[in-house]
Amino acid sequence: MSSPAVTAEIGDLPETSALSSGATVWLTGLPSAGKTTVARAAADRLRANGRRVEVLDGDAVREHLSAGLGFSRSDRETNISRIGFVAELLARNGVLVLAAVISPYESARSEVRNRHATNGVPYLEVHVAAPVEVCSSRDVKGLYARQRAGQIRGLTGVDDVYEIPAEPDLVLRTESLSLGESVDQVLTLLAKRGLL
């Protein structure tokens, strides 16, 4: 049985809530390449214009979704897959997702991309492509220093593999771009694909 009162209240909803198309913008690259920095700055610009935006930072999400997983290839793949799943859930609900994830494996990135494609959810891959020397000198989290000191192993781009994206939708050379320029390029890409 349907309650007329409830139905009327539902009918009062603005029908505009389904207008915006979501998308996943997947930023891949070495540690300290600038993925999270670009994602957050782009998110600020997009939010200021009324978009629903979510930044999924690989390290932060790992705590919630992948506690117990390490940095073996298998564990990294699982973590990437989980972030991809969550990104897709958000994107298919109209959210612009900026996922900042090292995601060193082409196969794992392709799996996320293909799942989006299968489900008709827009997906863009951005290679945040500063050279390892630049990333190492930035060393935001001190990872490169710890690797040099022998305190950690398996640092992507140094003593662990990073497979360069074969066909990214955008390559950001953050070593020669200002943050604003990087954000502009991401927003321009979104605009070109009709996602703004």
Place this chain on the structure above:
Amino acid sequence: MSSPAVTAEIGDLPETSALSSGATVWLTGLPSAGKTTVARAAADRLRANGRRVEVLDGDAVREHLSAGLGFSRSDRETNISRIGFVAELLARNGVLVLAAVISPYESARSEVRNRHATNGVPYLEVHVAAPVEVCSSRDVKGLYARQRAGQIRGLTGVDDVYEIPAEPDLVLRTESLSLGESVDQVLTLLAKRGLL
């Protein structure tokens, strides 16, 4: 540096995309109590009225987020926590989330509820409360039969604990309600809380 062309395109966005308030509706109860059935039927009604809705089914989400986890108390708690995290991400982006999760532990449910409260994301707990005898006779997934046959152990409500919600926002006695009546009660609750 900001590109005027891009800024103009962003400015063309409809500003209406941020209007609807999201929420998590957490349906807890025994296997075969009707959680997923009510969630899906409510989702259909809400979608028909233009809402963004996502059903998070505990079993389905488990495959994506918690492969490798079992049904120990610790593993169940982790799974509940992950679903709660994803629900909150969606809800804070305007999505009405219907999470159908056995979630037998008061402490784990409280953690999810408290995290929502801390972050100002609306959260409603619905106890889908058919008696175990009714659930056992429905036995949608054959779990009760398998438990009786000694093929599985740790079935919630039979040989594993189900802690009845202390202060649910709604109790659905699905054994004496039609599906439409159950959905009405969920939608009425949402309406009362200003979430429709």
